[in-house]
Amino acid sequence: MNIDGKPWRTIWLEEGERPGLDAVGVIDQTLLPHRFTTRTLHTCDEAAEAIRTMVVRGAPLIGVTGAYGLMLALQADPSDGALAAAFEQLNATRPTAINLRWALERVRDRVQPLPPEQRAEAARAEAGAIADEDVAMCEAIGEHGLGLLRQLAAARPPERQGESLNVLTHCNAGWIATVDWGTALAPIYKAHRAGLKVHVWVDETRPRNQGASLTAWELGCEGVPHTVIVDNAGGHLMQHGQVDAVIVGTDRTTRRGDVCNKIGTYLKALAARDNGVPFYVALPASTIDWSIDDGVAEIPIEARSAAEVTHIQGRGADGTIASVQLSPDGSAGFNPAFDVTPARLVTALITERGVAPASEDGLRGLYGVTA
Numbered sequence: 001m002n003i004d005g006k007p008w009r010t011i012w013l014e015e016g017e018r019p020g021l022d023a024v025g026v027i028d029q030t031l032l033p034h035r036f037t038t039r040t041l042h043t044c045d046e047a048a049e050a051i052r053t054m055v056v057r058g059a060p061l062i063g064v065t066g067a068y069g070l071m072l073a074l075q076a077d078p079s080d081g082a083l084a085a086a087f088e089q090l091n092a093t094r095p096t097a098i099n100l101r102w103a104l105e106r107v108r109d110r111v112q113p114l115p116p117e118q119r120a121e122a123a124r125a126e127a128g129a130i131a132d133e134d135v136a137m138c139e140a141i142g143e144h145g146l147g148l149l150r151q152l153a154a155a156r157p158p159e160r161q162g163e164s165l166n167v168l169t170h171c172n173a174g175w176i177a178t179v180d181w182g183t184a185l186a187p188i189y190k191a192h193r194a195g196l197k198v199h200v201w202v203d204e205t206r207p208r209n210q211g212a213s214l215t216a217w218e219l220g221c222e223g224v225p226h227t228v229i230v231d232n233a234g235g236h237l238m239q240h241g242q243v244d245a246v247i248v249g250t251d252r253t254t255r256r257g258d259v260c261n262k263i264g265t266y267l268k269a270l271a272a273r274d275n276g277v278p279f280y281v282a283l284p285a286s287t288i289d290w291s292i293d294d295g296v297a298e299i300p301i302e303a304r305s306a307a308e309v310t311h312i313q314g315r316g317a318d319g320t321i322a323s324v325q326l327s328p329d330g331s332a333g334f335n336p337a338f339d340v341t342p343a344r345l346v347t348a349l350i351t352e353r354g355v356a357p358a359s360e361d362g363l364r365g366l367y368g369v370t371a
């Protein structure tokens, strides 16, 4: 997608001075929307740190970064021991999104049977394939989601036909959470480019505010009309007919269609159900964990620093980016980063293979028996 009219991906290979010794470029998401900077990752340690500190974030993107992290590790040491250690190091960075483990296993399984001297090059090719496939999957999600948006627009009463379709989203499941296009935002970009009038309600998404900072930024870069709202406004807007659909992403989807996404997603699903608003979840196959059923019981929920709750980061009047304290000295904070929305609250899943009910039958209908 575009930044200042120039197309970007979120992650790319930086060819090394010597053949086979590459680095990896990423957009630093910790300073957006106030500063656009890129970083170069040279080592597995740097890749792990970038994922842990959320320089890169979003389930598909941390998977691709992990895959390239293994490549960086193998460039330094292609031994079995180094491969296993790098796998563990990268896999431990963030526990909830299944894409990370999925991508690490894919690269490990590709390179492990090879002689050590061939492993870095094979990891490079596999990580590149994962990145390219992510772009293709997200674009296909966009096309299938566009079909749904067209149906919703067509179903509106005659007096509302000229109005924008109002879509609410939570967190950032846009192109900067993936390699390109995004998951939840891909249908929005497709609709906007196709001339379907669409407006996005952007949940701020406390505590890290990925909605207010990242989703608003990338929608603005693409010229998509949007409005930032506080997380608590969604239910009120739904009660007043101002939301035509909710579309969110997911960090892990269980076999039966439970979805785990940024904290607060569950409350939006409850409000949507109470108000008859369709609640869609957009995901690529890499987000499905076929090994588990019950998301509430089985998905590990990342607990992040309490400082993200008690403090907030923003740009001051003088342009500097600063963190300020919100709560009193000594008050404890608790920061579960994700929650699970049970399949029964999900109207449908939007995948690269099409739209399906959030159920085991629905997923197997698309993917066959993959478990």
Ligand code: MRU
Pocket: 057, 058, 059, 060, 097, 170, 171, 172, 173, 174, 177, 178, 182, 183, 184, 210, 248, 249, 250, 251, 261, 262, 337
């Ligand atoms: O903690 P983050 O910012 O990595 O969380 C991201 C999300 O929750 C996204 O909605 C999710 O990864 C779906 S992605 C395209």
